[in-house]
Amino acid sequence: xxxxxxxxxxxxxxxxxxxxxxxxxxxxxxxxxxxxxxxxxxxxxxxxxxxxxxxxxxxxxxxxxxxxxxxxxxxxxxxxxxxxxxxxxxxxxxxxxxxxxxxxxxxxxxxxxxxxxxxxxxxxxxxxxxxxxxxxxxxxxxxxxxxxxxxxxxxxxxxxxxxxxxxxxxxxxxxxxxxxxxxxxxxxxxxxxxxxxxxxxxxxxxxxxxxxxxxxxxxxxxxxxxxxxxxxxxxxxxxxxxxxxxxxxxxxxxxxxxxxxxxxxxxxxxxxxxxxxxxxxxxxxxxxxxxxxxxxxxxxxxxxxxxxxxxxxxxxxxxxxxxxxxxxxxxxxxxxxxxxxxxxxxxxxxxxxxxxxxxxxxxxxxxxxxxxxxxxxxxxxxxxxxxxxxxxxxxxxxxxxxxxxxxxxxxxxxxxxxxxxxxxx
Amino acid sequence: xxxxxxxxxxxxxxxxxxxxxxxxxxxxxxxxxxxxxxxxxxxxxxxxxxxxxxxxxxxxxxxxxxxxxxxxxxxxxxxxxxxxxxxxxxxxxxxxxxxxxxxxxxxxxxxxxxxxxxxxxxxxxxxxxxxxxxxxxxxxxxxxxxxxxxxxxxxxxxxxxxxxxxxxxxxxxxx
Amino acid sequence: xxxxxxxxxxxxxxxxxxxxxxxxxxxxxxxxxxxxxxxxxxxxxxxxxxxxxxxxxxxxxxxxxxxxxxxxxxxxxxxxxxxxxxxxxxxxxxxxxxxxxxxxxxxxxxxxxxxxxxxxxxxxxxxxxxxxxxxxxxxxxxxxxxxxxxxxxxxxxxxxxxxxxxxxxxxxxxxxxxxxxxxxxxxxxxxx
Numbered sequence: 001x002x003x004x005x006x007x008x009x010x011x012x013x014x015x016x017x018x019x020x021x022x023x024x025x026x027x028x029x030x031x032x033x034x035x036x037x038x039x040x041x042x043x044x045x046x047x048x049x050x051x052x053x054x055x056x057x058x059x060x061x062x063x064x065x066x067x068x069x070x071x072x073x074x075x076x077x078x079x080x081x082x083x084x085x086x087x088x089x090x091x092x093x094x095x096x097x098x099x100x101x102x103x104x105x106x107x108x109x110x111x112x113x114x115x116x117x118x119x120x121x122x123x124x125x126x127x128x129x130x131x132x133x134x135x136x137x138x139x140x141x142x143x144x145x146x147x148x149x150x151x152x153x154x155x156x157x158x159x160x161x162x163x164x165x166x167x168x169x170x171x172x173x174x175x176x177x178x179x180x181x182x183x184x185x186x187x188x189x190x191x192x193x194x195x196x197x198x199x200x201x202x203x204x205x206x207x208x209x210x211x212x213x214x215x216x217x218x219x220x221x222x223x224x225x226x227x228x229x230x231x232x233x234x235x236x237x238x239x240x241x242x243x244x245x246x247x248x249x250x251x252x253x254x255x256x257x258x259x260x261x262x263x264x265x266x267x268x269x270x271x272x273x274x275x276x277x278x279x280x281x282x283x284x285x286x287x288x289x290x291x292x293x294x295x296x297x298x299x300x301x302x303x304x305x306x307x308x309x310x311x312x313x314x315x316x317x318x319x320x321x322x323x324x325x326x327x328x329x330x331x332x333x334x335x336x337x338x339x340x341x342x343x344x345x346x347x348x349x350x351x352x353x354x355x356x357x358x359x360x361x362x363x364x365x366x367x368x369x370x371x372x373x374x375x376x377x378x379x380x381x382x383x384x385x386x387x388x389x390x391x392x393x394x395x396x397x398x399x400x401x402x403x404x405x406x407x408x409x410x411x412x413x414x415x416x417x418x419x420x421x422x423x424x425x
Numbered sequence: 426x427x428x429x430x431x432x433x434x435x436x437x438x439x440x441x442x443x444x445x446x447x448x449x450x451x452x453x454x455x456x457x458x459x460x461x462x463x464x465x466x467x468x469x470x471x472x473x474x475x476x477x478x479x480x481x482x483x484x485x486x487x488x489x490x491x492x493x494x495x496x497x498x499x500x501x502x503x504x505x506x507x508x509x510x511x512x513x514x515x516x517x518x519x520x521x522x523x524x525x526x527x528x529x530x531x532x533x534x535x536x537x538x539x540x541x542x543x544x545x546x547x548x549x550x551x552x553x554x555x556x557x558x559x560x561x562x563x564x565x566x567x568x569x570x571x572x573x574x575x576x577x578x579x580x581x582x583x584x585x586x587x588x589x590x591x592x593x594x595x596x597x598x599x600x
Numbered sequence: 601x602x603x604x605x606x607x608x609x610x611x612x613x614x615x616x617x618x619x620x621x622x623x624x625x626x627x628x629x630x631x632x633x634x635x636x637x638x639x640x641x642x643x644x645x646x647x648x649x650x651x652x653x654x655x656x657x658x659x660x661x662x663x664x665x666x667x668x669x670x671x672x673x674x675x676x677x678x679x680x681x682x683x684x685x686x687x688x689x690x691x692x693x694x695x696x697x698x699x700x701x702x703x704x705x706x707x708x709x710x711x712x713x714x715x716x717x718x719x720x721x722x723x724x725x726x727x728x729x730x731x732x733x734x735x736x737x738x739x740x741x742x743x744x745x746x747x748x749x750x751x752x753x754x755x756x757x758x759x760x761x762x763x764x765x766x767x768x769x770x771x772x773x774x775x776x777x778x779x780x781x782x783x784x785x786x787x788x789x790x791x792x
Contacts, residue, residue, distance in 0.1 A: 030738045032760050048518050049468060051497040056470055056515060076765035077515040078471050081549035081782075083750075084774060088781055096544065103472035119626055147475065166482035184472060184568060246651050246708050249739030260710045268715050355668075355692045358626050359704050359719065361654065372657045372702065376692055378667040387655035387704070395742050421471050424512075424765060514767045548774050548782025 030248065031395040033402045035062035035070025043070075048077040054151065054413065055420030057394070066405050071398040075391075079424040086384040090350030091117050092191065092327075094381070099185040101386060102422035104147050106185055107140035108364030109422070112371040112386070114189040115270065116360035120375055121191075121353050123325055127272075128316040129193035134272040135206075135309040136176070136188060137362075138302040142213070143172045144365035145295045145302075148417045149220060152292065155414045156233050161223060168216050171209055178202055190327075192320030203310060210307045217299050225293070234289035238400035238412035241286060248399075249392040252367025253294040254416060258286035264363035276308050288415035295365075295417070325351045350379030366390055366417055386425055390418035452588065459503070459529070460582040461491040466502030468522065470509025473536035473568040477508040485571040490578055499525040504581060505558070506574070510538035511551040523558045529591050531561045531581050536568050543567060559592035603628035606648075606718065613647070614639040619723075627704075629719040634730050637722055641703070641736045650705035650718060653733070656743035657702045658751040662777040664694040697723040699753055701730050729756035750775040 035041055042063045048056040056077035062070030082101055086094045098113040099106030111133060118125065125133075146165040153161030173183040179198055180186035188195050224230045240250065245258040255262055261282035265273040281297040283290035320326050327346055328339035355377040361370035367389030374383040393416040400416075401409035429444050431437070437445060449457075465487075467477055480487040481495065496502040499522045511519060523532070534554050537543035540563040542552035554560060561584060564577040601609075606628050607621035617636035622629050632640050644650040669678050670691050700723050706715035724730050732755035733740045744755040745764040752773035755761060763770065772779055 030734075031741050048515060049522055055474070056518075076763075076767070077512055077518070078510060079512050079514060079549050079765045080471075080510055080545050081547040081774065084549075084781060085545060085547055100472055100544075103475055106472075147478075151478075163481075163483055166479045167484065169479065170482065170484050183570065184475065242710070247738050249653060249737070251708075255708075260708065261712075262708050262710070264715075267712060355690065356625050357629070357702075357719075359654075359717070360626070368654060370654055370704065372655060372704065374659050376664055376668055377690060380667070382664065383657075383659045385655065385657035385659075387657075391742060391746075392739055395739060542783065546781070546783035546786075548780070550783075552784045 031398050032072045033070050033398045038064065038069075040064060041069060048074075051154075054418055057413070057418070057420055057423075059397070059409070059413075061406065061409065063406060066407075068401050068404055068406055068409055071401055071409070073394055073397055075394065075420065076424050078420050080421070082425045083384050083386070086381055088380070090379045091353070091381065092346065092350060094384075095187050095190065096185070099187075100421065101388065101425055102364060102366065102369065102390070102419050103184065104144040104419050105140055105365040105369070107137050107188070108362050108369050109386075110187070110189045111137060111271075111362045112360050112364075112369050113373075113384070114191055115362065116358045116371040116373040117191055117353070119358045119360055120356060120373060121325060121351070123192050123320055123322060125193050125320060126317050127314045128197075129318045129320075130272045131309050131313045132194050132198070132318060133189055134276070135306055135313075136179075137271065138305045138309070139172055139175060141302045141365045142299050143169055145299050146172070148295055148365075148414075149292075152414045153224075155410050156230065158224065158230065161220065164216070164220065164223075168213065171213075175202070175206055175209060178205065190319070192322060192326040193318045197318045206306065206310055210303050210310070213303050214300060217296060217303075220296060225296075231289060233407075233411055234292055234415070235285075235287060237288045237404065237408045238291075238415060239285065239287045240396060240400060244399075245286065245396075248396050250367065250396060251389055251392070252363065252365070253281075253291055253298065254367060254389075254393050254396075256280065256282040257290035257294045259284045264361060264368055268361070270362060272309070273305075275312070276305050278305050278308075288411050291415045291417075352377060352379055361387070364389060366419065366422075367393065369422070386422070388422035388425060390416075390420070390423040391425075394418045394423055453586075456586045456588060460585040463490075463492050463504045463531070463578065463581065463585075464494055464496050464502050465492050465504045465506050465533075465578075466497075466499050466522070466526065467495045468505050468507050468509075468519065470507070470511065470515065471538070473508035473538070473566075476568045476571050477506055477535060477574060480571050480574060485575060487575060487578065490575065490582070492578065499523070500527060502526055503529070504531045504533060504578075506533045506535050507539040507554045507558075507560075508535040508568075510543060510545055511554050512549050513551055516551050516557055519554065520557050528593075530593070531585075531591050532558050533574075533577055533581060534560045534563045535574055535577065536564060536566055538567070540565065559596040561592045601628065601648075601716070603630065606630055609648070610640055610643065613643045624719060627717040627719050629721065631721045631723065634722040634724055634728070637720075637731050638733065638736070640720070641733050644705060644718070644720070645736055648718075649707045649709075649716075651737075652706045652708040652715070653737035653739050653743075654704040654706055654717075655702075656733075656740055656747055657704075658747040658753050658775075659700045659702065660698065660751060660775065660777045661694050661700065662698055665692045668692060695723060697725050697728075699724045699726065699751065701747065701753060703733070724753065726752070727754070729754040731756055732758035732761075734758055749773070752776060 044061050046059040048058045058074040060072045098109045101109050146169045150162035150165030177183050180188045240258050242259045245255050261280045263280040266280050278301045281294050323342045332339040353375045357374045359372045361368050370387035372385040376382040400412045534540045539554040542550050562577045562580050566573050603621045603623045607618045611618045617632045617640050619631040703720040705718045749763045749765050
């Protein structure tokens with residue numbers, strides 16, 4: 001379809017590569033493309049403080065004119081030592097650390113950590129808590145995709161998209177604040193359930209949000225999907241064929257846009273997803289435009305899931321009843337000596353887990369976020385390792401950006417939707 | 426000092442001049458101008474950066490306080506908002522960006538991590554950005570609400586208008 | 601596939617590779633010898649369909665089991681002189697080698713099949729190199745660099761093994777158990 005803009009000859013439309021085509025990654029480190037020898041090459045440093053990179057990412061780019069011939073990503077500029085901090089704290093005290101890794105999809109981080117510990121100790125979560133976790137996980141997914149869309153817009157020069165997306169993002173965070181008291185980094189998932197039940201008025205507010213959000217998503221698509229500049233900047237750029245994507249460990253919208261409709265919510269259901277009706281959004285081209293479409297259309301599915309959660313939420317407790325692992329309700333502390341002792345022991349010493357190892361993976365807005373936990377039987381974890389999807393998607397930056405213009409590299413980094421907090425941990 | 430509009434039908438006597446013209450000192454006028462046009466250089470590092478990023482958004486609208494644009498270049502910015510945890514690897518870059526800012530410049534340590542290291546008392550995180558740059562305003566929170574950041578910005582504005590010197594003059598050791 | 605079947609399948613294709621296997625809390629776990637690792641990985645990717653490597657994680661077992669003491673009256677007994685070692689019904693033994701490198705594998709395809717996760721582990725001593733699996737799953741590139749950086753495990757055959765997360769002139773491997781937590785010393789007692 002003619003876009004009315006003169007496309008350069010070396011920027012063809014990406015052909016759709018069928019699944020099963022063998023992966024064509026050249027030998028050597030895929031994430032570091034060494035530039036060929038040449039005299040007129042310039043090495044430019046992008047970042048770590050740069051408005052167009054998602055957080056503090058440093059790209060050492062070798063340019064031949066405007067074409068990228070070599071790329072090396074240098075990360076670690078927001079390395080926080082999360083994994084070492086987890087080893088110092090008891091399990092319960094580690095929960096506030098978890099959301100601060102992927103600070104956009106914070107709920108998924110908490111779900112992975114809390115899920116791993118619950119699997120380790122074999123704690124059953126009541127159904128209402130599962131549905132509540134599902135609801136907030138989808139709200140968080142919308143939040144993350146909104147920020148992705150807004151910042152994508154800024155990077156490509158479409159500033160107005162950012163203002164629309166942040167306006168909706170504030171509506172999402174209002175819902176979070178109504179229930180948990182904070183906008184981001186709530187400590188809502190707790191071992192055995194969730195911290196609090198829904199307050200009065202949440203149902204009406206959330207229903208109103210579900211009614212209005214699809215219209216807003218329609219407006220984003222109206223603004224961008226057929227926009228010739230948007231398409232010219234994103235179509236055919238950063239194409240990753242399906243087998244390459246799997247070999248590079250991509251998951252989430254990055255993988256689904258390459259034609260592999262793999263979604264942990266469908267392939268390996270957790271929480272209440274097996275009782276919910278939603279579609280897995282995927283596209284076939286694997287370029288930046290496909291990734292953008294996947295993420296934007298996923299927001300529709302998230303709204304569908306939230307509506308079903310609101311209607312189908314079972315009644316019941318929001319916390320498991322096992323006082324060896326779960327804090328008693330505060331009102332009980334004044335009347336029951338056992339509750340007081342349980343509370344004291346759980347907060348000071350923490351609960352002991354069996355020794356062993358678990359890996360719990362959830363579908364975060366960026367892909368598969370996994371928590372690998374090794375326990376030694378003491379109240380503190382022995383080793384916690386997080387599998388961050390952004391860490392993995394950034395490995396693909398080099399192969400997508402090489403032999404493309406530098407402006408395309410910006411579009412690629414944006415479309416892979418990496419959050420440096422979780423990439424560096 | 427209330428000023429009245431001029432009545433053009435008669436001449437103004439010199440003793441009445443103060444009722445028609447605002448008189449102030451150069452310092453106060455300069456401070457008024459500086460405080461109402463602070464352009465932040467958002468040094469967005471981690472979670473606080475997300476709350477800082479929504480400051481220009483419709484709900485919080487930092488532009489009404491004069492911070493219309495977040496300049497990407499430190500040469501064009503007045504206020505460096507350090508939003509997020511500062512890793513040791515990032516510290517030299519932060520100091521370099523601070524050095525590139527032109528005088529007068531202010532630094533706002535947004536959030537617990539940049540104020541003091543936050544919850545991360547470990548090998549990787551600088552325990553407070555005030556170890557490497559002089560900080561004017563610290564904002565508590567993890568992350569602070571955008572309203573809290575606006576409150577911090579207004580504190581910087583009040584500092585400027587009150588004539589308090591920026592932090593680099595008060596802390597010569599880190600300037 | 602159960603852990604037993606998996607271990608038998610691996611052993612029949614790569615002789616002597618499997619050291620132990622267990623059902624695991626969540627997925628079958630197989631421990632293999634590090635010199636047979638590449639053959640096992642190739643077998644798993646090509647014959648067993650594990651085309652997806654989720655993560656490469658390294659664990660440092662220095663001091664494993666010292667934080668846990670038994671109950672009074674048990675053979676291990678409660679250690680009165682080491683406060684903070686919580687009495688536990690089961691005590692654990694540290695493995696023979698200090699480090700363990702864990703590979704979480706899964707099967708990803710477009711047909712809606714479940715991921716069928718498998719955990720593969722190799723044990724290594726300090727300084728003992730572990731073969732790099734970059735040529736089998738290219739995503740392992742950064743995972744192995746990160747574990748080299750933070751744990752000091754040398755992956756032999758890795759095309760670009762240099763520090764990724766810490767500054768390139770950093771001393772030491774922070775996630776090791778003998779590396780201190782760091783931060784500033786403060787006057788009040790340490791955070792718990």
